[in-house]
Amino acid sequence: MSKSLQAIRGMNDILPEQTPLWRYFEATVAGLLDSYGYRQIRMPIVEFTELFKRSIGEVTDIVEKEMYTFEDRNGDSLTLRPEGTASCVRAVLEHGLSGGGQVQKLWYIGPMFRHERPQKGRYRQFHQIGVEVFNLPGPDIDAELIVLTWRLWGLLGLRDAVTLELNSLGSSAARAVYRDALVTYLEARREQLDEDSRRRLLSNPLRVLDSKVPQTQALLVDAPRLEDFLDDDSREHFAGLRARLDAAGIPYVINPKLVRGLDYYGKTVFEWVTDQLGAQGTVCAGGRYDGLVEQMGGKPTTGVGFAMGIERLVLLLETLDKVPAELARQVDVYLAAFGEAAELAALTLAETLRDEVAGLRLAVNAGAGSFKSQLKKADKSGASYALVLGEDELARQVVGVKPLRDEGQQQTVSWQDLPGYLAGCLKQH
Ligand code: ATP
Ligand code: MG
Secondary structure (H helix, E strand, O other): OOOOHHHOOOOOOOOOHHHHHHHHHHHHHHHHHHHOOOEEOOOOOOEEEHHHHHHOOOOOOOHHHOOEEEEOOOOEEEEOOOHHHHHHHHHHHHHHOOOHHOOOOEEEEEEEEEEOOEEEOOOEEEEEEEEEOOOOHHHHHHHHHHHHHHHHHHHHHHHHHHHEEEEOOOOHHHHHHHHHHHHHHHHHHHHHHHHHHHHHHHHOHHHHHHHHOOOHHHHOOOOOOOOHHOOHHHHHHHHHHHHHHHHHHHOOOOHHHHHHHHOOEEEEEEEOOOOOOOOOOOEEEEEEEEOOHHHHHOOOOOOEEEEEEHHHHHHOOOOOOOHOOOOOOOEEEEEEEEEEEHHHHHHHHHHHHHHHOOOOOOEEEOOOHHHHHHHHHHOOOOOOOOOOEHHHHHHHEEEEEEEOOOOOOOOEEEOOOOHHHHHHHOOOO
C-alpha cells in the first residue's frame, strides 16, 4: 500500500478482535465510577495551545517536544490534547462548576496525543480514562481515588500484578526550598550528570530524580531528600492518606523519587506500576494539584485526580491471560434457515426473539448456503446454539435447537416456547 494510505506511525486501529476487550475494560471502569458517584464529562479533543502551556508547564517533556500543534484557518494555534486534566479544569472553570466551593467528582475517557517514540505500550495516539475531583482538600478523597482503583484491579484480576508507589511533593514553597538544595548538590557534581539531566538541572531540576540513567541514579543516592523538606501541612496530609490506605488494607511503597512529569502536582503523587510490560510499566498515575485552578485564572480550588492508560491495561490483561473467555463469543445464538420460505419465517422469528429474550445476541444467517456451510458459520460465530429452520420445521412451526459447545442432544422446540427455552439455556452459560 502506498505510504499516504497507511495510518500514522504510533496511531493504531483497534480491530474487531480487540474491541470486545476494550469495551469490557471501559464498561468495567464506567460501572465502577458510577458506583462511587462520579459523573462523566466530555471535552473537545482540540484546545488552544496556550491552555497546555499554562497548565502542564513550559519546561515539561510534553510541552517541549511532544505536542501536536498546528495553526488553524483563523491563524489560532491549536493543539491535540496530550492529556485530560487541563481541558477538564478549563471546562469546569468555563461553566462555573467549581464556584462557591462546589464539589465535583468527574471522569472522562478518550484519545490523547503525544509525539513520542512509538514502542510497546507507548503510542502517539493513546487512550486514557481520567478522574478529577475539585474542592475536596483532605487526604480522604486521595484515599478514595486509590481505593477505587484498587477495587478496579480486583474486578479485572490484576491485583497481584500492580504495585502502588506513593510520594508527597509538599507545598510549592517547600518544593522551592528543596529545589535549591537539590540544584546546589547536583551543580557540584555537574560533570557526572548525563546530558538530559544537565539540561533539566536548569529548567526542571526535580525531573532529574526520575532519570533512568544509572550513573545519575547513583549520584542521587546521597542527594537531599524531598521528604526532609516537607511543610507540616503536607506531612500531616500524607500521614492522613497513609493511615487510610493502611486501614483499607491497600499495600504501597513510598518512592521518594516519584515526582511525576507535569508541573502542576503538589502534595500527593502516586503511580500504579507493573513489571509485566517492560519499560512502559506505569498503568495509572495521578496526584494532587491544588494550585492549578488558580494558576489558570480561577478562584483557589483544590484538585486531585489520576489517569490510566487503556492500551497498557489492555496489554496487561492479555499478557496475564485475564481476558474473560466469553468475550470471544460474538453471539449466543445463530439462526440457520434453508429455502426462501424458511428464510422469511426466520426474519420474523428473529425479531420476536429479540423482543422477548433480554440481552440475547442473535445472528441470522445471511447469504443462504447448505446445511454444512451454515452450521460452519454458526460454529465460527462462537454461538452456543444453532437454530435450524428447514422446510420440515417450518411446516410444523418448530426449530431444531442444536447445542454447539457441549455434547447435549438437539431438541425440537415450538416457536411459541422458543423465547422461554432460550432464556433458560442462556442463563446456564
Ligand atoms: P510515562 O512515564 O510512561 O511517559 P506519563 O507520566 O507521561 O507516563 P501521564 O501523563 O501521567 O503519563 O499519563 C497517565 C497514564 O497514561 C500513564 O501512566 C500511562 O498509562 C498512559 N500513557 C501516557 N503516555 C502514553 C503513551 N504515549 N502511550 C500509551 N499510554 C500512555
Ligand atoms: Mg510520558
